[in-house]
Structure formats: C-alpha cells, structure tokens
Amino acid sequence: MVMTVDLPALERSEATAAPASRVRLTRYARPALGLVLPLALAVGWEAIVHLGWSNGRLVPPPSKVIATIIDLARTGELSRHILATLSRVAAGFAFGVIAGTLLGAISGYWALARQLLDPTIQALRAIPSIAWVPLFILWLGIFETSKVALIAVGVFFPVYLGVMGAILAVDRKIVEVGRIFRLSGPAMIRRILLPAVLPAYVVALRVGLGLGWMFVVAAEFMGASEGLGYLLIDGQQLGKPAQIVAAIVIFAILGKTTDWLIEVTSAPLLRWQDAFAPQGGGS
Amino acid sequence: MLVLGGVSKTYPNGVHALERFSAEIRLGEIVAIIGGSGCGKSTLLRAIAGLDPATSGAVTLDDIAITAPHEKIGIIFQEPRLLPWLSVADNIGFGLSDLPAAERRARVVRALDRVGLADKARAWPRELSGGQAQRVAIARALVPQPEVLLLDEPFSALDAFTRTDLQDHLLDLWADARPTLVMVTHDVEEAVMLADRVLVMRPRPGRLFADVAVNLARPRDRKSQLFDQVKRRVLTALDRSLDRNLMEAQSNSSAGEAMWW
Numbered sequence: 001m002v003m004t005v006d007l008p009a010l011e012r013s014e015a016t017a018a019p020a021s022r023v024r025l026t027r028y029a030r031p032a033l034g035l036v037l038p039l040a041l042a043v044g045w046e047a048i049v050h051l052g053w054s055n056g057r058l059v060p061p062p063s064k065v066i067a068t069i070i071d072l073a074r075t076g077e078l079s080r081h082i083l084a085t086l087s088r089v090a091a092g093f094a095f096g097v098i099a100g101t102l103l104g105a106i107s108g109y110w111a112l113a114r115q116l117l118d119p120t121i122q123a124l125r126a127i128p129s130i131a132w133v134p135l136f137i138l139w140l141g142i143f144e145t146s147k148v149a150l151i152a153v154g155v156f157f158p159v160y161l162g163v164m165g166a167i168l169a170v171d172r173k174i175v176e177v178g179r180i181f182r183l184s185g186p187a188m189i190r191r192i193l194l195p196a197v198l199p200a201y202v203v204a205l206r207v208g209l210g211l212g213w214m215f216v217v218a219a220e221f222m223g224a225s226e227g228l229g230y231l232l233i234d235g236q237q238l239g240k241p242a243q244i245v246a247a248i249v250i251f252a253i254l255g256k257t258t259d260w261l262i263e264v265t266s267a268p269l270l271r272w273q274d275a276f277a278p279q280g281g282g283s
Numbered sequence: 284m285l286v287l288g289g290v291s292k293t294y295p296n297g298v299h300a301l302e303r304f305s306a307e308i309r310l311g312e313i314v315a316i317i318g319g320s321g322c323g324k325s326t327l328l329r330a331i332a333g334l335d336p337a338t339s340g341a342v343t344l345d346d347i348a349i350t351a352p353h354e355k356i357g358i359i360f361q362e363p364r365l366l367p368w369l370s371v372a373d374n375i376g377f378g379l380s381d382l383p384a385a386e387r388r389a390r391v392v393r394a395l396d397r398v399g400l401a402d403k404a405r406a407w408p409r410e411l412s413g414g415q416a417q418r419v420a421i422a423r424a425l426v427p428q429p430e431v432l433l434l435d436e437p438f439s440a441l442d443a444f445t446r447t448d449l450q451d452h453l454l455d456l457w458a459d460a461r462p463t464l465v466m467v468t469h470d471v472e473e474a475v476m477l478a479d480r481v482l483v484m485r486p487r488p489g490r491l492f493a494d495v496a497v498n499l500a501r502p503r504d505r506k507s508q509l510f511d512q513v514k515r516r517v518l519t520a521l522d523r524s525l526d527r528n529l530m531e532a533q534s535n536s537s538a539g540e541a542m543w544w
Contacts, residue, residue, distance in 0.1 A: 176334060177364050180352050181378040181427075191377075195368040272368045272407045 060242040065249065068242040072231075082250065084227040085216055088144070089258075092151025092219075093212045097205065099152070100159025107160075108167025109193075118164070125157045130218055137222065147219035154215035155208040162204020166197040199273060202266040206259055213255045228254075284309055285331070285431055285463055289340035292326050300326040302488035303340065310430065313457070313464040315474035315481045317517065319525050323489020324467040328433050331465060332358045344431060357429035357462075361436045363416035365408035371395070371419050372404040378427045394422040397456060414445035418452070425456060432457075434466035438473065447505075450476055454501065471521065475514045476503055483517065485524040493520040 042062045049056035056064070072078035103121070107114040132153060133146075140146035170193055178192040220229020228247045235243035285308040292301040301323040308314050316324050329335040331342050333352045342349040344356065357378075365374045376391040395401045398418040408416060417437060424432060437453075438446040450473060457464060468474050474481045478497055485492035497513050504510060 173360070173362065173364050174366065176360075177366065177377075179334065180332065180358055182352050182354065187380075192366070195366070198368075272409070 058241055060245055064242045065245045068240075068246045069249070072243075072246065078250075081226055081228050081231055081247075082254070084224075085220065085229065086254065088147050088151060088219065088227065089209075089212050089216050091144075091148045092215070093155050093209060095148065095152035096155025096208060096212065097159050100156045100204075100208065101163055101201075104160040104163025105167065108164040109189075114164070121157075121160060125161075129153050129157075129215065133218070133222055142223050147216070147222075147224070150219045151212050151215045154211040158207040158211060159204045162200055162207070163197065166200035166204075167193065169200070170196045198266075199270055202262065202270065206262055209258055209262065210255070213251065213258075217251070284345065285465070286343045287327075287331070287340070288343065290327065290330055290337045290342060291339045292323070292330060292335070293338045299488040301330070301337070302490045304484075304489070304491050305340075306482060306491065306494075308463055308465060310463055311461040312480065313478045314466070315478035316465065316467045316484060317469065317471065317474050317481055317521065318484030318489070318492070319486050319521070320469070321489075322484040322486035322524075324484060325435055326489065327484075328358070328435050328465065328467050331431070332356055332433050334358075354427065355430040356433065357424035357427065357431070358433040358435065359417075359420050359424045359437045361439055363408070363413075363420040365411075365416055365419055365423075367408050369408075370404065371400060371406050371408065371411070374408065374419055375422045375426055377423055390426055394426045397459070398422045398452070413441055414449060417441065417449060421449075421453065421456065425460075425462075428460055429462055431463045431465065434464065434468075436467055436469065439469065446473070451502075453477070471514055471517050472505065475499075475510060475517060476505060481517050483520040483524050492524040495520060 045056075045059070046061045046063060048054050049061040060068075069078065072081075103117065107117050107121075129150065132150060136146040136149050140149055174196060175188070175192060178188045183191060216227070217229045217232070220227040221233060224230045228251055231247040232244055235241065235247065287304055287306045287308075289303040289305050290301060291303050293299050304323075304327055306314075316327065318324055326335065330337045331349065333342075333349045333356065336350045344353065347353070349356065365371075366377065369377065372391050372395060375394050376387050379387040379390060382390070392401075392404075395404050398421060400415060400418060400422075403411065403415065403419075408419070411419065417440075421437075434453075438449050441449065453464075454477060464477070466474075466477065475497055481495040481497060482491055483493040483495065484490065495513070495517050499509055499513060
C-alpha cells in the first residue's frame with residue numbers, strides 16, 4: 001500500500017523536475033547560441049592582432065573599439081552624438097508614422113481616395129529616397145529640417161503601404177459580424193478594423209523604424225556637426241577606423257533596442273494571434 | 284410573424300438568384316430551407332438578415348420592413364466567425380455593448396454555462412475546437428435574445444458526431460426563449476430532425492418548390508419509422524426539384540408559389 005502511493009509520487013517529482021531544467025537550459029542556451037559566432041570572430045581577431053600577425057590598423061581589434069567608445073563616453077561626446085541621432089530618428093519616425101497612418105487609413109478605407117491618391121504615392125515611392133536630398137537641402141536648408149524630412153519620407157512608405165494593405169485585407173466575413181450587430185461607422189473602426197489591422201501595423205512600424213535608421217545615416221552624411229553619422233564621416237576623413245566601427249556598433253545596439261521596444265509594447269495587444277512559433281516575444 | 288413577400292434577387296453581375304419567394308413563418312416556428320446547390324438558399328437567408336436586401340419583394344418582421352440588419356434578427360454562419368482578438372466571453376458579449384457592464388457580464392456567464400463552456404470564458408478563439416467555436420457563435424447570436432435566428436448551414440463544417448450533438452444542443456437552447464429559427468441546410472436528416480416545416484427550393488432561378496410539414500413530436504428519434512417516412516418525403520421532393528424536364532415544364536406555368544405537397 002505504501003509502495004503504491006510512494007512510487008507514483010516519486011515518478012511525478014522526477015517528471016516535473018526534468019522538463020523544468022530543460023526549459024531553463026533552452027531559455028538561456030538559445031540566445032547564447034547566437035553569440036557564439038560573433039564572439040569567436042572577435043576573440044579570434046583580437047588574438048591575431050595581439051600575436052602580431054596583423055597590425056590591425058584598418059580593421060581595429062575589439063579592444064581598440066571598446067577603448068574608443070569609452071574615450072568618447074568619458075568626454076561626453078558620445079551621449080551628445082547619440083542624442084542628436086536619436087532625436088532626428090524620433091522626429092522623422094513620428095512625422096512619417098503620422099502621415100503614413102493617416103493616408104494609409106484613408107486610402108484603405110475609402111476607394112475613391114485610393115484611386116485618387118495611391119497612383120501618385122506609388123510613383124513617388126519608386127523614386128530612390130536619397131534622390132530627394134539635394135531638393136530637401138534647397139527647400140529646407142542644411143540643418144535639422146531637411147534631415148528630419150528625409151527620415152520621415154523613408155518611414156512614410158512602409159507605414160502607408162502596411163496600413164492600406166492591412167485594411168484592404170480585413171476579412172469581409174468579420175466585417176459582416178459587425179454589420180449584423182449594427183455597429184456604427186466609428187464603432188466598426190474601433191471594434192473590428194483597428195484590432196484586425198494591428199498585427200500588420202506593428203510589422204509596418206518595425207519596417208519603418210528600420211528605414212528610419214537607414215536614412216538617418218544618409219541625412220547625417222549630408223553635412224552634420226554631430227550625430228553618429230558625423231562620427232562615421234569624421235572617422236573616415238581623419239583615418240580613425242576604430243571610431244567608424246564604434247559608431248557602427250552603437251547603431252546596431254540602438255536599432256535593435258528601439259525595434260525591441262516596439263515588439264515588447266505591442267506584444268500584450270497581440271497575444272490572441274495564432275502564431276506559428278509556440279512562444280513569441282523578444283530575445 | 285416573418286413574412287417573405289415575393290422576394291427576388293438579381294445580383295449586379297446579372298445572376299438571377301432568387302425568383303419571387305413567398306412564405307409566412309410564425310413566431311417560434313422552426314423552418315428548414317433545403318435545395319440543391321445554387322438554388323438561392325443563402326441568398327434568401329442574407330435577404331432576411333438584411334445583409335443583401337432583395338431586389339424586389341419585401342421581407343417584413345411584425346410589419347417592419349427589413350432592409351438592413353435588425354436587432355430582432357440574429358444569424359449564425361457556416362463558420363463561427365469569432366473575433367480572434369476577443370476572449371470567448373467577450374465574443375459572446377459582443378452584441379450587448381448597449382447594456383450596463385454588470386448586466387452584460389451576467390448574461391454572458393449564463394450563456395457560457397448554457398453552452399457548456401464555462402471553463403473556456405477566458406480562452407482565445409484559436410484554442411477552441413470547431414464544435415466549441417460554433418457553440419460560442421450560437422451563444423453570441425442568442426444572447427441578445429433575437430426574435431428570429433437565421434442559420435446558414437451552421438453545422439456543415441463539423442464531423443458527424445459533433446453535428447448531431449450540436450443539433451440536439453440547438454433545440455435545447457431554442458426551448459429557452461423559442462425564437463423563430465430559419466435554417467438553410469443541405470442535410471435532409473438535419474432538416475427533418477429540427478424543423479416543423481421543410482421548404483424545398485428549386486435552382487436557377489431559386490424558387491420555392493415544396494413545403495413539407497414535419498408532424499413529429501419532439502424529441503425526435505432519428506431511427507424511428509415515422510422519421511424515415513418524412514425523410515423520404517423530403518427526399519422525393521428534392522429529387523423532383525432537380526428534375527430538368529419538370530423544371531422546364533413548370534417554368535411556363537405560374538412561378539414562385541408552386542406547392543407540390
């Protein structure tokens with residue numbers, strides 16, 4: 001009797017312990033796996049330079065890049081450049097998202113507006129956005145306005161397309177449910193269209209943000225006295241490859257962090273999605 | 284009373300889907316509409332729902348003309364059509380947004396209990412089986428207490444076992460408030476199992492072909508001899524409705540209200 005009670009209990013405790021440890025392992029092991037390759041390359045290059053097999057002048061070893069970043073941070077230069085770039089991206093992203101969302105929603109919701117607007121917007125989209133740079137400088141000057149405008153243009157198109165496409169793709173059958181319950185126009189938008197569009201909208205925002213980071217570099221190439229793009233140009237002109245790599249690394253960190261912020265803020269709103277991955281969420 | 288007065292529907296592309304369909308359906312009656320594919324069953328149901336109003340003729344419910352979705356008319360589609368971003372409970376309460384929150388919650392809880400999904404209140408629709416999802420759809424349509432409930436082949440996507448289970452369940456729920464049920468189906472057994480009256484339609488253009496009364500006491504036994512007799516009667520009518528010779532012969536005579544039975 002005692003045996004029959006004890007035995008299953010023992011088995012159960014083992015059974016629950018094993019998957020728990022496996023979960024913990026995969027939770028930390030999987031992101032760590034992604035670090036193996038870059039870390040190996042960094043350590044390898046560091047060793048090669050350290051051993052004197054290469055002077056590392058054009059391709060600085062990680063230690064030199066880190067030292068450059070620390071140097072820049074100590075003088076307060078780094079935060080000034082990061083702040084300048086971040087505020088440009090933020091302003092451009094905000095304008096681009098507002099315009100893209102408004103026009104995308106109008107084009108998606110209203111067929112006449114789509115026929116009127118969409119061909120023009122598509123034609124403008126076909127222009128490589130960097131081609132606007134000279135015109136923007138003539139129109140808006142060489143200071144902040146033209147830079148923000150260029151970033152906003154880059155952000156605008158993916159957001160516009162994403163919003164319009166998402167609205168056009170809303171399932172007619174779901175809209176019919178709204179009609180059956182006699183939802184008014186605003187209620188239909190709030191209770192049916194907005195939640196239906198949200199997943200695609202988040203993707204559009206993330207694509208837009210990625211383009212925003214791309215365009216801020218282009219914008220800062222066209223004459224800036226501060227910003228991470230300025231650090232790149234400055235590093236090239238003064239022959240400081242470590243400074244260039246440092247700026248690139250900071251771009252990567254900032255880009256990934258802001259993208260992760262969008263992902264994390266939207267995640268609670270998208271829990272209902274029938275995702276392919278068993279557990280979504282950031283890394 | 285739900286009155287269909289010479290309802291016709293021609294789609295903008297010229298397809299003549301429905302030709303002068305007339306019927307009177309009493310409050311609390313269960314009517315099944317059956318017919319071959321393309322006979323305008325769903326067109327008729329969507330006209331009654333006010334989703335696609337008739338081209339000519341009129342649908343009236345208690346002398347109110349129905350030209351747009353009406354609060355007294357609910358509909359259950361072939362697919363559950365749950366809103367994937369709302370929990371099961373919020374889906375059921377979707378049509379109750381005019382009610383105070385407490386009242387809404389009470390009704391949703393009662394409905395969840397009634398369809399046997401009390402433990403799924405907080406689940407997402409994607410976590411439900413097909414049968415469960417359709418039960419949520421039934422609860423969502425019933426919870427605003429419609430006078431008329433329309434069903435467009437509601438069980439046709441389900442497996443046979445779930446289907447008979449849900450048919451019994453629907454009858455059980457119907458008995459609570461006894462709304463008028465108008466259901467489109469292509470399953471003769473389902474029609475005879477549930478309906479007081481089976482309207483057989485004839486295709487191209489869709490029109491009423493026969494009106495078969497089902498005088499069987501509930502609960503009905505699918506295996507009884509009487510059940511089988513009625514089923515055979517409906518099947519015969521269905522066969523004749525698809526008879527091409529007859530169709531051509533009758534298309535010259537008075538259309539629309541050909542009563543075969």
